[in-house]
């Protein structure tokens with residue numbers, strides 16, 4: 678896992694989106710495997726649709742923490758962690774996932790991790806190479822718009 682860590686705070690959603698897109702371009706190999714994953718912080722099943730749109734734009738796939746599965750927002754096969762799948766993508770984008778030890782176990786072989794979380798001390802930032810402190814409900818749609826624009 679890459680060691681250089683950067684955590685950005687107090688950005689507008691558009692600024693955050695641009696910085697994340699830049700980071701994705703830097704670290705995700707063109708044909709690398711990408712996983713976009715959602716946790717309790719996404720707030721409901723509907724937002725998995727938004728995350729799926731992002732995953733498709735990046736040629737990637739969708740995943741979840743156990744909280745998302747336990748809430749009935751997404752089926753179990755999507756769960757990543759100690760009692761779910763162990764994944765090893767080139768890039769794992771964690772959205773609204775706190776980063777508990779059980780979840781971390783499932784992503785320890787991810788080459789790069791980007792995290793979006795509204796809580797600056799969320800443990801996920803300890804393992805994310807690049808993090809944005811912000812509201813994912815604003816940042817993710819801004820990222821999707823940005824990726825559409827630069828396509």
Ligand SMILES: Cc1cc2nc3c(=O)[nH]c(=O)nc-3n(C[C@H](O)[C@H](O)[C@H](O)COP(=O)(O)OP(=O)(O)OC[C@H]3O[C@@H](n4cnc5c(N)ncnc54)[C@H](O)[C@@H]3O)c2cc1C
Pocket residue numbers: 715716717718719741742743744745756757758759760761762772773774775776777779780783793794795796799811812813814
């Ligand atoms: C035996 C056992 C096995 C387990 N196996 C697994 C497993 O396989 N996988 C797994 O994931 N968990 C597993 N767990 C559960 C684990 O302990 C956690 O409960 C779970 O990972 C928490 O999921 P989460 O990070 O989505 O939710 P939370 O811990 O509730 O975190 C939600 C995060 O969302 C952020 N947030 C909230 N609103 C927003 C917003 N608008 N914008 C941005 N961020 C926001 C919060 O700051 C918070 O950091 C297991 C637990 C046990 C005891």
